[in-house]
Amino acid sequence: MKVVTVQTLMNQFKLELLAGEAGLARTVTRPRAHRPGLEFVGYFDYFPMNRVQVLGRKEITYLLKQDLDERELHIGNIVKYHPPCFIVTSGQQEIPYLKLFCEQEGIPLLRTEETTTEFISRLDGFLTKALAPEMSIHGVCVNVSGIGILLRGRSGIGKSETAHTLIRRGHRFVADDIVVLKKLGPATLLGTHNETTREFLALRSIGLINVVRQYGRRAFQDETRIVLDIELAPWQDQALNNQLEVVPQDTEYLGVRIPHIEVQLQPGRDVAGLIEAAANNWYLKQLGYSAAEDFMKRIEEGMGS
The missing domain is CATH 3.40.50.300 (P-loop containing nucleotide triphosphate hydrolases)
Incomplete structure (x- = not known):
């Protein structure tokens, strides 16, 4: 099975490493990124844990509106599945709670200045080709x-x-x-x-x-x-006809x-x-x-x- 390391993604897209350097050798095996949504309210029946998890303004804003205990619960519930990495888009800064969890679990937390839509489009295109049979x-x-x-x-x-x-x-x-x-x-x-x-x-x-x-x-x-x-x-003579x-x-x-x-x-x-x-x-x-x-x-x- 073909894989792509988180280190490769970091180099390919010039991502900033915020936490979890120990996990850069972790591998991605699925081509499309995932934006956690239902997982924040505790629904994990179809959680694609082996995909890159992308957190845009919508996801970060939702987490910031929760009190400290709820925020830790929501993030902790996702982190325990150990996805390959988390990538924060749009250069968002207010994420110290994410850094803490990812550093503790050895899961790379990366950041890009690109918008969520632009970044996911490029990431999915790259992974589709890199992981294709x-x-x-x-x-x-x-x-x-x-x-x-x-x-x-x-x-x-x-x-x-x-x-x-x-x-x-x-x-x-x-x-x-x-x-x-x-x-x-x-x-x-x-x-x-x-x-x-x-x-x-x-x-x-x-x-x-x-x-x-x-x-x-x-x-x-x-x-x-x-x-x-x-x-x-x-x-071949006589092999072709009009x-x-x-x-x-x-x-x-x-x-x-x-x-x-x-x-x-x-x-x-x-x-x-x-x-x-x-x-x-x-x-x-x-x-x-x-x-x-x-x-x-x-x-x-x-x-x-």
């Missing part, structure tokens, strides 16, 4: 006109060269050789690099090139949502199914152009448009006239 696959990842594509095929078939052509046409490069896939949701697959290969593209006969240095920052992006799986394959519409196929990664297309290679064939066409066609289908249906409709209308 992932796998590595041999291939190339590109973003074509805003559409994330995974290029696959045997070694030496031309995946990197095709990606290079797409980059020169204004599209964006994400990863070469090793593509890291992360499952962010039931139908959401993210493609990224493994940091070591970030920005590098390997071209046979040329060697490594740094895409950003050669083509500028706009030629690269760190990650993209994968919506098409395109496999480059050797040409079909009105190819029978849909898909591939599954980490339980997420995405459309699969096979593009056969032949000297002179504009593979990059075919990938652009596949990306644009996928986008039109999301809008409800089918070229095959449109074509058949025209034929039917012509026959009826």
Whole structure:
């Protein structure tokens, strides 16, 4: 199971440590932060104790309105479950009671100047990616006109060269050789690099090139949502016909199914152009448009006239 330490959160978001330094090695295993509410009145049946607990102005103001005994009871009831950490937002200062409890229990108490909404949005996004199930696959990842594509095929078939052509046409490069896939949701697959290969593209006969240095920052992006799986394959005579519409196929990664297309290679064939066409066609289908249906409709209308 993937985990993130509280120390990592502190460094990532530049949080101020107020108490509980001994607990910085504690781990977070769930992706979304929690704002205690019902827990302050003693209801703990569904308390997500393994999530980061965020205390905004609403929570702190409520606690400050309680008398000392009630405040200690409410905070003590939550602290005894030993959540990974508490994070106070908006730079709030009147929290000595929190410092005392967290120091005693070794639970990190951190503070940010960001508002609650802004901070939770960033924190949840970071944790979702950091804790997402992932796998590595041999291939190339590109973003074509805003559409994330995974290029696959045997070694030496031309995946990197095709990606290079797409980059020169204004599209964006994400990863070469090793593509890291992360499952962010039931139908959401993210493609990224493994940091070591970030920005590098390997071209046979040329060697490594740094895409950003050669083509500028706009030629690269760190990650993209994968919506098409395109496999480059050797040409097979009589294998392809001029079909009105190819029978849909898909591939599954980490339980997420995405459309699969096979593009056969032949000297002179504009593979990059075919990938652009596949990306644009996928986008039109999301809008409800089918070229095959449109074509058949025209034929039917012509026959009826």
